[in-house]
Amino acid sequence: MCVGRCSRIVGSCLLVLGTLSVVASILLLFPGGAWQYVVDGHISRRAKIMPGAWGGGVMAFLSVVLSKLALLGSSACFFFSGLGLTDGPLCLYNATEPSNGLIWDYPFVDSPSNRGLANFYVFYPSTWGTCMEPVGIVAWHVTFFSLLLLISAAEIVLTFLQIINGCAGCLCGFCERKDAEFSHVPEV
Secondary structure (H helix, E strand, O other), X not given: OOHHHHHHHHHHHHHHHHHHHHHHHHHHOOXXXXXXXXXXXXXXXXXXXXXXXHHHHHHHHHHHOOHHHHXXXXXXXXXXXXXXXXXXXXXXXEEOOOOOEEEEEOOOOOOHHHOOOOOOHHHOHHHHHHOOEOOOHHHHXXXXXXXXXXXXXXXXXXXXXXXXXXXXXXXXXXXXXXXXXXXXXXOO
8 A cells, every 4th residue: 555545544544543532531520421420530540531531532643743642642551541430439338347338449459448349340340330420330430431442542653653654754655656657548
């Protein structure tokens, strides 16, 4: 495939994935579509940094000019989305130790107040009911951080291909010359 054609295909894919990444990152701020959790400050720390907006979105959009920065941004989005899945959502839950009451915290992070819940909650949907508010936050959190992981992984591959393609174009030249030779078909 010609360097120019490859750039157009990879660039188009990155634009679509970047847009999806920004949308997923924004949706993480509004669990269940509700604004109240943003206003009350009950959004997880990983969602607040919006890795899909700046990492998988804006930096991936710049890939046409700055492919290496896009690779860095996509990698950062992948890393922070993985941490977001690891930490779990910030939610209201009933802490058994030591305070015995409803608290806003990260129930799936290993700590004395949530002993036993940190066994990677993603694979144990039966534990998701631990979070009382926002309703459905665990599924929301898992869905969009997983989507960001998949998008950023695809962006990492595509930006890496974009870098290789750019280097190949610099070292090997473009296809315009070959295309021009083939366009001159002798008349019969």
